[in-house]
Amino acid sequence: MTVSSTASQGFGRLIGIRGRLVLIALVAALPMLILALVIVAQLTDSKRQAKNEALLYAGRLLLESVDKEISRYVYAAEMLTVSPALLADNLSEFRSEADRTLAALPFAKIQVADRNGRILLDSTAAEGDPPPLADADVLAAGQRAVATAKPQVGYLARTLAGETVIGITMPVRRNGVIVRQLIIEIEPRQIRALLDAQHLPEGWEAAVADSNGRLVARSLPGEWAGRTISPSWRALLGREGLHEFFTPEGTLKVSSAFPSPVTGWTMAVGQPKQIFEAPIVQTFQFAVGAGLIVITLSCALAAWIAKGVIAPIRSLAASAAALECAERITVPRSGIPEFDCAFRAFDDAARLVIAHQRALHDSEERISVAQDAAHAGIWEWRIADDRQIWTDPLFRLYGLRPRTRRPSFETWTAVIDSADRDRTVKAVEHAVAARREFEVQWRVTPAADAADRWLLSRGRPLVEEDGAVERYVGIVIDITDRKRMEEAARAGEVRLLHAARLSEVGRMAAALAHEVNQPLAAVANYMAGARRMLDQESGPSLRLRKLKDAVERANVQALRAGEIVRRLREFVGVGDSEKTVEDARSVLQDAALLATIAAEHDGITVRTAFTDSGEVLVDKIQIQQVVLNLVRNAIEAMAGAPTKHLTLSLQQRVGCVEFRVGDTGAGIAPDLFQRLFSPFSTTKPGGMGIGLTVCREIVEAHGGKIWADSVPAGGTVFSFTLPLLRSELTLAEQGVA
Structure with missing residues (x-):
């Protein structure tokens, strides 16, 4: 008993838990591995059979497609052989019928030859041109057709131009006697298109060979028509089924072959044997995977057997992970006192960690709310x-x-x-x-x-x-709001400075108007006295009349200058200016007269177009001042321009008249348009930047609008509107009503 007990303990130490688990896994894996081998053999045979069926099916489809296409050409040829025009030797009318037939037959041409093969009509030759010579292969096929009185379908012919075509020769009978030959030549690319239309899987190839061992078409890139196939391939011609052969490039392929009853061609669809045998490799890979699965299942079985030992250890690890995440742990009953004691200790620690984690989370939430606010x-x-x-x-x-x-x-x-x-x-x-x-x-x-x-x-x-x-x-x-407030404060400060400068300009303008008005009154008085003195002179002298006219004009302009100064004082001061009912054309023509004199002095061509008019309620002097200011700006803008044209126009719009001043100067930069009428905005050296501001104030005080537009060809057009008197009266009546 002692020896036996010692031996048993020694064996237990030799084969521990790990060794026993390995032994169990091997015993469990052995039947699984045997089963996997059986499955591999069945899958290999199934894959091979599926590949064979796929090749045979693709070959039958290709045969059906090619025969159907060739039969379409044969049927068309048969219909043309019984054409009344052809039988009556009316080749001109038959050519039209042949052209209609070719519209439905891509990559083909039609020829008509006599019994000896001499070409009488070619659909590709222009009418009146001599027919081309017949190809040798076409002549031979025609002789066979006449000799046997049977159609020759699907032969390959080498044209005089060196191209390979597919020929169909039909004997034409008149009263039972062969009198003509109808020939249809088809380009091999039509058959190539059929091969491409099969959409074969990657690595597959389709080919068509005639009974003489020459390729009709092949699905590989390049020109293959007329090339000779390999000897092993030639041995398969006319045979049906699955075969192995070498391509002209020396590649061993597994292919299906089907002979055509229509043309005698052999259709082949195949793929390299190496790719064909690929399923075996895939099946082997599957076997490896199955073996891994078997091993995994065996390990899982061993783990399940050892669950009684490993489960407490895993529970301890899970509890440690839960403790790390501050989650509450559930103390399991393992039946092992040491594990149970450790679980209780972990549970006590987890309670403290969770409490601290919750407090920290609440603190973070409060901080987050404060940050958002x-x-x-x-x-x-x-x-x-x-x-x-x-x-x-x-x-x-x-x-x-x-x-x-x-x-x-x-x-x-x-x-x-x-x-x-x-x-x-x-x-x-x-x-x-x-x-x-x-x-x-x-x-x-x-x-x-x-x-x-x-x-x-x-x-x-x-x-x-x-x-x-x-x-x-x-x-x-x-700090977006703060930045906006700072920008608003800066903008307000700038506006206040502009307002202060405008106020100062107003005071300066009033003072200047007061000072200038006195000399202008004196000039007007002196001119009036000079006029009276000239009136006292006797004699109808031409020079005297011109002098009187000049003095009269000077007097008028002096009075006009005084009136402008007076209106400027009134405009700068408080209160409404004096407005009268005026004809818009008259007001603007007076201003245009002075503008014309100044412009022609600078070599500028002035064009006026005062086609429309209307009554307006305006301060005539102020409106003419606006026109003169715009004209002066236009003249200065054309100082260095190669073409100098000043355009003044007046047009009546809906409820208003529009006056336009156009120049051919350099134009205005796009960034200046937004502040063009703002105070102190100028592009002229030494300019004050208040001219256009004054113009805008005058126009808007009259109920109008002023704006500027750039001309694509170069230059600028300034426009302003004045409301027509009848429109103002209508608005006033509506207001009273």
Whole structure:
């Protein structure tokens, strides 16, 4: 008993749990492996049989397609042999019938020859041209057709041009006697198209060979018609079934072969034997996979047998993982006191961890709410490995969905607007290199339909005990509203400055008008006195009359200048200007007269078109001042232009008249159009930038509008409108009603 017990203990130590599991796995795997081998053999035979059937089926389809296509040409030839026009030797009418037939027969031509093979008609030759000579192969086929009185279908012919065609020769009988030959020549690419239409799997090949061992078509790239096939291939001609043969390139192929009862051709569909035998390799791979599955199942069986030992260990590992995630663990009953004690200890630790985790989660939620309310986000950056931590509000500030991107320096730079990226990145890099705090402002890359958003980021280094800086922490704040308020404040300040400058200009204009008005009154008085003195002179002198006319014109313009100054004072001052009912054409023609004199002096061609008119309620002097100002600007714009044309036009619109001043100058830059009528905006050296502003104020005070347009050919057109008197009266009546 002692010896037996010792031997038993020694054997148990020799074959432990691991050894016993291996032994069980081998015993369980042996029948599985035998079964796998049987399955492999069956699958191999099944794959081979399926391949054979596929090749045979593809061959039959190819035979059917080719015979059907050739039969279509044969049928057309038979119909043409009984054509009344052909039997009556009316070749001109028969040619038309042949052309209609060819419309349905691609890649073909029709010839008519006499019994001796001399070509009488060729569908490819122009009418009136001499018919071409017959090919040798066509002549031979024709002789056979006449001798045997049978159609010759599917022979290959070599044309005089060196091309290979497929021929069909039909004897034409008149009263039972063969009098003509009808020949249809088909290009081999038509058969090649049929081969391509089979959509054979990759690696398969289809070919057609005639009874003389020459290729009619082949599905490989290149010209194959007329080429000789290999001897082993020639041995298969006229035989049906599956065969092996070598191609002209020396490749061994497995192919199906079917002879055609229509043409005598042999159709072959095959693939390289190496590819054909590929299923065996795949089956072997399947066997390997099956073996792996058997081994896996055996291991699973061994694991199941050892479950009583391994289950407590796995429960312990699962409990440790749950403890790491701060999840509550369920203490199982394993029946092993040591495991049960460890599970209880883990459960107590998990309770503490979960409580701390919940408190931390609540704190993070409160911080997140505070960040959203303040439009802010918090980040931490470990410089060594470029690991960053972003809060969810920070993701949203960057325009990203929380936790959809890995936070990093590269991710941060990608959301910065390209206009601010280089400046912002350099500022941060310099601060990190110097181990100091930084504060940068930048814009987020906007979406297609979103406005710019400004962010401010502050970062502070965390210095370790040894003085090294391994991390930065910081905050990002949305300062878009602040930026907008700053921009609004700056814009308001600019507007206040402009208003102050306009007010000063108004005071200066009033003072200047007052000062200038006195000399102009004196000039007018002197001119009036000179006029009276000239009237006292006697004698009808031409020179005297011209002098009187000049003095009269000078007096009128002096009075006009005084009136302009008076109107300017009234315009600058408070109150309405004096308006009268005027004819629009008369008002603008007076202004155009002065403009014409100034323009012609500078070599400018003036064109006027005052076709329309109408009554307007205006201050005549102010409106003429607007016209003169626009004309003066146009003349100055054409100072260096090669072509100088000034165009003045007046047209009546709906409820208003429109006056236009066009020039052929250099035009106005696009960026100036938005502020063209703004105060102090000018492109002229020394200009004050108030001329167009005054024009706009005058026109708008009269209820009109003023604008400018660029001319594509060069130049600018200024236009302004004045409301017609009848339109104003209608609006007034409607207001009273």
